[in-house]
Amino acid sequence: MEEIEILKASDKKTRLIPNLPDYKSLYPNFSWERAKSELAWFPGGKINAAYNAVDRHLDSSACDKIALYWEGDKGEKSTYTFSQLAKLSNQWGNYLKKSGVVKGDRVFIFLPRIPDLFTSFLGILKIGAVAGTLFSAFQQQALFDRLEDSGAKILITNRELSLRLAEIRNKLPELKQVVIVDDNDFQKNLSAEQSDLEVMPMDPEDNAFMLYTSGTTGKPKGVVHKHLAILSQHVTAYHILDLHDEDIYWCTADPGWVTGIGYTILGSWSNKASEVIFSGRFDASRWYQILQDYKVTIWYTAPTAVRMLMAEGDLPKKYNLTSLRHILSVGEPLNPEAIRWGLKMFGLAFHDTWWQTETGCMCLVNYICNDTKLGSMGLPILGLSGGIVDDRGQEVPRKTEGNIALRPGWPSMMKEIWKRPEKYQSYFVNGWYISGDRGWEDEDGYFWFIGRSDDVIKTAGERVGPFEVESALIEHPAVVEAGVIGKPDELRGEIIKAFVDLKDEYKAKIADKSYEDQLKIELSQYVKKHLAGHAYPREVEFIDKLPKTRSGKIMRRILKAKEMGQPIGDTSTLEEY
Numbered sequence: 001m002e003e004i005e006i007l008k009a010s011d012k013k014t015r016l017i018p019n020l021p022d023y024k025s026l027y028p029n030f031s032w033e034r035a036k037s038e039l040a041w042f043p044g045g046k047i048n049a050a051y052n053a054v055d056r057h058l059d060s061s062a063c064d065k066i067a068l069y070w071e072g073d074k075g076e077k078s079t080y081t082f083s084q085l086a087k088l089s090n091q092w093g094n095y096l097k098k099s100g101v102v103k104g105d106r107v108f109i110f111l112p113r114i115p116d117l118f119t120s121f122l123g124i125l126k127i128g129a130v131a132g133t134l135f136s137a138f139q140q141q142a143l144f145d146r147l148e149d150s151g152a153k154i155l156i157t158n159r160e161l162s163l164r165l166a167e168i169r170n171k172l173p174e175l176k177q178v179v180i181v182d183d184n185d186f187q188k189n190l191s192a193e194q195s196d197l198e199v200m201p202m203d204p205e206d207n208a209f210m211l212y213t214s215g216t217t218g219k220p221k222g223v224v225h226k227h228l229a230i231l232s233q234h235v236t237a238y239h240i241l242d243l244h245d246e247d248i249y250w251c252t253a254d255p256g257w258v259t260g261i262g263y264t265i266l267g268s269w270s271n272k273a274s275e276v277i278f279s280g281r282f283d284a285s286r287w288y289q290i291l292q293d294y295k296v297t298i299w300y301t302a303p304t305a306v307r308m309l310m311a312e313g314d315l316p317k318k319y320n321l322t323s324l325r326h327i328l329s330v331g332e333p334l335n336p337e338a339i340r341w342g343l344k345m346f347g348l349a350f351h352d353t354w355w356q357t358e359t360g361c362m363c364l365v366n367y368i369c370n371d372t373k374l375g376s377m378g379l380p381i382l383g384l385s386g387g388i389v390d391d392r393g394q395e396v397p398r399k400t401e402g403n404i405a406l407r408p409g410w411p412s413m414m415k416e417i418w419k420r421p422e423k424y425q426s427y428f429v430n431g432w433y434i435s436g437d438r439g440w441e442d443e444d445g446y447f448w449f450i451g452r453s454d455d456v457i458k459t460a461g462e463r464v465g466p467f468e469v470e471s472a473l474i475e476h477p478a479v480v481e482a483g484v485i486g487k488p489d490e491l492r493g494e495i496i497k498a499f500v501d502l503k504d505e506y507k508a509k510i511a512d513k514s515y516e517d518q519l520k521i522e523l524s525q526y527v528k529k530h531l532a533g534h535a536y537p538r539e540v541e542f543i544d545k546l547p548k549t550r551s552g553k554i555m556r557r558i559l560k561a562k563e564m565g566q567p568i569g570d571t572s573t574l575e576e577y
């Protein structure tokens with residue numbers, strides 16, 4: 001094993017006394033039950049996550065504190081105080097109620113990171129409906145699958161994105177209304193709504209929001225979270241993001257993914273954080289400019305972004321980034337090299353956090369107060385125990401590879417998989433929640449990541465199911481079948497690679513090399529246009545026959561081994577190869 005590099009907690013330059021000063025002494029004594037007193041409750045043990053994120057601050061000095069510094073792609077700027085967020089979200093709540101939304105209805109949001117995304121999300125929760133978020137790169141197929149499965153009643157979007165509904169709108173009978181936020185009449189109606197609203201007291205177990213995420217097989221599944229999720233999000237944001245009153249916080253994640261809900265809307269605002277939200281795409285100079293202009297102190301981002309910044313070299317030296325005091329990352333393995341680079345450029349170590357859509361909050365983390373072992377995901381959060389188990393849910397000895405597993409019982413564990421109770425059950429073995437990731441635990445209880453135990457792809461930090469990409473490919477007239485894998489990539493972690501079996505007439509045509517190249521581009525663009533702008537194969541390879549099990553399942557594991565030049569392994573269930 002390679003020598004492990006350790007950054008001592010005492011060498012970290014995070015400037016303020018951390019909100020969690022001592023992990024070892026507090027871990028054994030932590031209780032979620034006691035932590036509940038950090039939140040605001042309604043009589044009878046009722047709660048509302050959106051009320052906790054925003055409205056409860058209104059009778060404190062945070063009422064007029066800036067909650068959101070918003071910057072648009074074209075440099076437009078606006079700011080919102082907590083009191084303004086409360087009013088705007090109340091207007092959304094009132095508008096939706098008038099549109100017939102009642103408790104439990106699904107209302108989906110398909111928007112870029114503009115203020116209406118955040119205020120409508122809060123408004124939906126306030127009236128007891130369930131908010132679903134859709135990443136703005138989604139195209140019609142991805143949209144259709146999610147809107148159909150969730151039975152969304154209302155979709156909130158803008159003019160440009162609404163064009164992607166053209167061919168699916170009439171196949172969605174449960175979708176009663178499409179709200180276009182950049183329509184002048186709509187904005188007039190919204191601002192004419194009352195800015196007072198009685199927030200609905202919810203049972204802590206009531207559904208609050210849902211996100212579609214990918215597994216190995218089948219269409220994406222709806223991971224549903226309850227109002228109580230904010231308890232874990234609040235506590236982890238406080239301890240791990242280390243939000244202090246004077247901080248300016250920037251999380252680069254989109255609310256189409258769980259990080260953008262847990263740590264730009266719920267957990268962070270619940271801690272009264274002043275946040276920056278930038279609606280534009282990744283751009284190294286622009287990002288540094290934002291860090292500098294807003295004097296960002298806490299920055300939560302993803303390893304792919306860090307690698308892209310690294311590729312630009314010494315660029316940070318052109319900016320004044322001395323306001324930064326704490327930096328973190330999530331979504332993919334954070335390599336030691338990225339941490340070293342951060343130390344060189346900012347004098348700070350990126351603190352890795354591991355979690356999932358299903359877990360609803362950070363689970364394995366690097367706390368400021370602990371030593372950081374470069375390359376490790378760190379230790380379980382307070383109130384959670386983690387372990388490494390075999391496929392039967394038996395713990396394996398330390399330093400042995402196995403499934404990364406968690407003991408259920410933390411407040412933000414997903415409540416259900418929408419309409420798929422068996423799928424939900426399949427996560428649990430012998431009293432453990434099995435994450436689908438493989439790893440090991442070292443002698444100090446630090447967790448180390450090895451890889452996925454299934455075929456889920458992580459490209460640029462975003463989770464993509466191979467089945468969705470395969471399904472999109474076979475819609476193309478040239479394609480008989482496709483098998484899709486994640487191929488390791490230095491920048492993006494993985495890229496999507498598709499192995500495609502063509503119809504005979506196309507097989508003949510690709511004898512012409514230039515036609516072959518053109519068809520590869522066409523297939524890749526086809527997925528980009530129909531499924532999603534981020535979930536398309538950057539590489540396509542034509543193959544005569546896909547390896548399959550006797551029952552007809554494509555064996556992606558074999559495609560992957562082939563791609564990596566590795567031994568193919570057990571092929572006893574193969575049809576033929």
Ligand code: WTA
Nearest residue numbers: 330331332333353354355356357437449463
């Ligand atoms: C991966 C994102 C290595 C992992 C919040 C997990 C990570 C999946 C890390 C969940 C990390 C997340 N190191 N891998 N620090 N964090 N992952 O649902 O495979 O989009 O199962 O949630 O991302 O992705 P999801």
